[in-house]
Amino acid sequence: MTHEAVTASQPFVMNTTFWTATAIFIIAYALIVSEKIHKTVVAIVGASLMLVLKILQQHEAFHVEEFGIDWNVIFLLISMMIIINLMRPTGFFEYIAIKSAKLGRGEPFRIMVIFAVVTAVLSAFLDNVTTVLLLAPVTLLIANALEVDAIPFLIAEALASNVGGTATLIGDPPNIMIASKAKLDFMDFIYNLTPAIIIIMVAFLFVLKLIFGKKLHARPELKQRVMEMNEREAIKDPLMLKKSLFVLGMVLIGFVFHGKFNYQPATVALFGAGLLLLLSGTKEPHHVLAEVEWPTIFFFIGLFIIIGGVVKVGLIKWMSLKVLAITHDNMFATNMLIMWFSAFASAFVDNIPYVATMNPLLIDMAKVIWPHLHGTNLLHNPQLMPLWWSLSLGACLGGNGTAIGASANVIVVGMAERAGKKISFLKFMAYGMPVMILTVLISTIYVWLRYYVLKI
Amino acid sequence: MKAKDIMEPVRDSLSTDTTLKETVNLMQVARRNESKVGVKGMIVLDDKGNLAGIVSIKDILKAIIPSYMSLMELGDFTWDGMLEEMARKVAGKEVKDIMTREVITVDEDIPLMGCADLVVKHNLQRIPVLNKDGKVIGIVYVRDLYYAIVKALLEKDGK
Numbered sequence: 001m002t003h004e005a006v007t008a009s010q011p012f013v014m015n016t017t018f019w020t021a022t023a024i025f026i027i028a029y030a031l032i033v034s035e036k037i038h039k040t041v042v043a044i045v046g047a048s049l050m051l052v053l054k055i056l057q058q059h060e061a062f063h064v065e066e067f068g069i070d071w072n073v074i075f076l077l078i079s080m081m082i083i084i085n086l087m088r089p090t091g092f093f094e095y096i097a098i099k100s101a102k103l104g105r106g107e108p109f110r111i112m113v114i115f116a117v118v119t120a121v122l123s124a125f126l127d128n129v130t131t132v133l134l135l136a137p138v139t140l141l142i143a144n145a146l147e148v149d150a151i152p153f154l155i156a157e158a159l160a161s162n163v164g165g166t167a168t169l170i171g172d173p174p175n176i177m178i179a180s181k182a183k184l185d186f187m188d189f190i191y192n193l194t195p196a197i198i199i200i201m202v203a204f205l206f207v208l209k210l211i212f213g214k215k216l217h218a219r220p221e222l223k224q225r226v227m228e229m230n231e232r233e234a235i236k237d238p239l240m241l242k243k244s245l246f247v248l249g250m251v252l253i254g255f256v257f258h259g260k261f262n263y264q265p266a267t268v269a270l271f272g273a274g275l276l277l278l279l280s281g282t283k284e285p286h287h288v289l290a291e292v293e294w295p296t297i298f299f300f301i302g303l304f305i306i307i308g309g310v311v312k313v314g315l316i317k318w319m320s321l322k323v324l325a326i327t328h329d330n331m332f333a334t335n336m337l338i339m340w341f342s343a344f345a346s347a348f349v350d351n352i353p354y355v356a357t358m359n360p361l362l363i364d365m366a367k368v369i370w371p372h373l374h375g376t377n378l379l380h381n382p383q384l385m386p387l388w389w390s391l392s393l394g395a396c397l398g399g400n401g402t403a404i405g406a407s408a409n410v411i412v413v414g415m416a417e418r419a420g421k422k423i424s425f426l427k428f429m430a431y432g433m434p435v436m437i438l439t440v441l442i443s444t445i446y447v448w449l450r451y452y453v454l455k456i
Numbered sequence: 457m458k459a460k461d462i463m464e465p466v467r468d469s470l471s472t473d474t475t476l477k478e479t480v481n482l483m484q485v486a487r488r489n490e491s492k493v494g495v496k497g498m499i500v501l502d503d504k505g506n507l508a509g510i511v512s513i514k515d516i517l518k519a520i521i522p523s524y525m526s527l528m529e530l531g532d533f534t535w536d537g538m539l540e541e542m543a544r545k546v547a548g549k550e551v552k553d554i555m556t557r558e559v560i561t562v563d564e565d566i567p568l569m570g571c572a573d574l575v576v577k578h579n580l581q582r583i584p585v586l587n588k589d590g591k592v593i594g595i596v597y598v599r600d601l602y603y604a605i606v607k608a609l610l611e612k613d614g615k
Contacts (some may be wrong), residue, residue, distance in 0.1 A: 029581075094528055137524035144522065258543060418523040428515040446610035 004407025013314075021313040028306055033349050040295040043302025050309035060308065061104035067308035069301050072171075072180040072266045077300070078292055079158045079269035080170065084130055085291045086276050090241040094234035096122075097138035102231065105214075108148050108216035112156055113205055115139060119157045120164025120201055124171045124194075125252070128408040130160040136415045143223040145216040151421055155431045156208055158412040159400050163204055163439060165408075167197040169265060170255065173300075173397045174355040175429025176265075182357040182379050182388050185259030192389050197448045200439045208434060216357070219343065240280060247276040303356050311360045320365035329369065331383050332452055335390050336444065338362075343440045345435070347401025355395050362387055386451035391441040401436040403428035459571055460564040462604060463585045463594030464489055470500045472552040474507055476519060479511060479551055499584055499592055500555050507584055507592050509555030519554035520546055561586050564593060568604055572597050 028046035032039045044153060060067045078435050100118050104111035115135060122131040145151035165172035169179045169189040178184065187253050200338055200415045235241060256267035277285060310316055327333040338358070366373075366384050390448075399406030403413050409432070413423045450456060462480075468486040470479055486495045497512035520543045525531070560574055561584045571583055575598055585594045 091529060094530065094533075098533055133527070137527040137530060138533075140524040141530055143540075145535060228535065229533045235528070236529065401610065413528075415524065 002318060005173075013263070016315045017055055018315065021050065021309045022055055022315050023052075023305055024055075025310045025315065026050050028218050029349075029353060037415060040299045040302070043299045045302075045307065047090050047302040047305035050305050054092070055235075055318075056305065056312060058456075060312070060433070061305045064308075067263050067312050069304040069308075070177065070180050073304075074297060074300060075266035076170070076269050077173070078175055079126065079266065079298060082157055082273040082275055082288060083244070083251065083269070083294045084126060085288050086240075086280050087244040088134075088250070089236060090238075090244055091234040091236040092241055092244065093134040094138065097135055098229050098231040098234055101138070101142045101200075101226050102229065104226075106146065106218060106226040107210055108146055109209075110247070111142060111146075111226075112153050112208060112212060112216065115153060116156050116160040116205065117201070118207065119160040120167075122195075123161040123164035123408075124167040124197075128165045128172060128406065130165075131161050132157060132408040132411050136412055140415070140419050142226060143443055146222050148216055148218060150419065151416060151423055151427075152212055152431075153215075154412045154416050155423065155428060156212075158406070159432060159435050160204065161287075161408045162406050163197060163200055164218075164398060166196045166393060171439055172396045173393075175392050177352070177355050179265065179394050181363065184380075184388065186255040186265060188261055190256075192385075192426065193392060194442055196389075196393065199446065200442050203438060203442055204435060207209035207431050211431075222382075224452050228351070233311070243279040244276060247279065250382045251383050265373045272353045302329075304354055307356050307360060311364075316357065316360045316362040319359045320368065323361070324365060324368065328448050332448075335447065338387055338396040339390035339440065339444060339447065342391055342400035343401070343436060346395045346398030347405040347436060349394040351399055351406065355391065358395070360392055362391065369377075386447055389451075390443070390447055394440060397436060397443060398438045400432045400439065401429070402432060405432065405436075457568050457604060458564065459562050459566045459568070459583075459585045459596050460594065460599045462598045463564075464593055464600070466499065466584075469496075469549050470498050470511060470531065470555075470594075472500055472502060472555075474500075474549065474551045476551075476554060478547045480516070481537060483511075491529075492593065497582055499559075499595070500551050501592070505591060507561065507586070507590075510551070510582075510584065511551060511555045511556045512558045512581065515554050515556055516603060519549060529608065536555045559584060562596065564588075568601060572601050576602060602604040 022372075024046050028042050031037050031042045047061070051058055051061060056067055062068055087122060094175070096118060097115075101116045103112050104114045119131055119135055119264065122135075124355070139153045139157060140150050143153055164177070167189070169175050169184070169186045179186075179189065251268055251272035252269065254263070255265060258265055258268050277288065282286075282288065306317075323334065325335065325338055332353060342351075342354065345351075362384070366378050366381060369383075370378060371383060378384070397407065403409050403423065409428065413428065416423050468482065476480070477565060483495050483498055485493060486498060488495050489503055499507060500509040500511060520539065520553060522542060538557040560578055560580060562571055562574065564585050564587050574580060574583060581598055583596045583597055584592045587593045
């Protein structure tokens, strides 16, 4: 079967609509990359143009799964943000951070390793930005107390958060988007990605040991400062903390079983958010809801509509044919291309718009290769599955490459700068790029061994 | 009475590139009025002598508190000597990086009630008074406003 035959059966024409949609898409992405205009504003304007110019009908943008806003992603993000916003004032995260520093017995390198592991684990369940925002201030405090340079700690945390975030469905927005589009559940990610991330994390810690193992020292009296901190003082609201942990536990159990009971992850998270709002006894939910990161949410909404437009006119399908032409329909070659291209692309551009584009691209590609398959038979085709994992590994781990590769990196650099410690683009890259290449290399071996050699 | 009737004339000021250490020293030796020495706030003037900002003790405290402390509740995890340590660390910071830039000022002819209203609404300790050309000619202090009230209530004719 040739591509031409398939194209002929599902024709698309490069007419004015095609080029208008393509222009909106390219200009919007260029503006997002240039950061000349805030990305949320670009996304909203681009999306509205897709509607005003009737490339997409409003109905398609709001209600059609193939072209429109992925409400599963939107509600999962909003709900998790609500849960975290309610949990933050309890002091739980300060407690975890101080406790971690004390577990390190004031030894700088031990603290670095423990912080990296804690960041990775928290990032697997919370979004990376939240995790880094919660740990970085304590890191700066501890570094001040020990009179050591905070920069290596902060970079290690940013890198660890991007690694840890890859481990689960809810860890990183690309995974949330992939899961929703490919109809994969929480346990699919646990089975397929978590083992890879554990291996990668061990390798990452080994790299930290090589670089910093012998470099970091603190005088005994400075260690004493850390040991004298009482983490219990961090807990401001023990009752609310208990309620939060109860709900968070329920939500995690819900995630584990959501596939089995045919619930979407967003349903589980929304239930958790509602329950915790109720338990918090708040009379004024305005504050909690206002703290949801609406710019991020609207960035997603706009992006989904822009992508919907170019999916509808066939641009994404045209791109998928190009990818297959490069790899001559060889699935392993396609897989490797996707993983490494994703990594380098995500190192320099936001992985959210990138994955938003790649998701329909992979689906269009699958439709070309298996035109007779539909629904989950198509999405979960054994030959397609490794591509989803490679997309996730490439896009998430690629974020480590540069200071602008992931939001967690941007936050860390910003916070360091405000504390009077500048992390230059090149300095971050000197740590980030080797770590990115190492981790993607491990992912390559993992994917190759598991899905193409052992086939498990 | 008006602002110009109760203000104290400006004797000393800082420039934008004065360091924190010099600032602290200048505030120690600045004259408050004819008799007293030492002030809790000073105005900052730019090269042209226009008001650029104001530095108070609170601005100095803000400058020495590490920025990360404002992001989380970390006050319980500080240590003995931290304040002094941080102060020495930022001793070279320049006034332009620590001053309050948005200064609320009054016109020399504003009635005292206008000053009192601003003090309460914006929780101020001192208000620079500007002349017609926009130059600072004096400062109205909270205590001077209070003395005006004392006078009004305790002196029969209100003068």
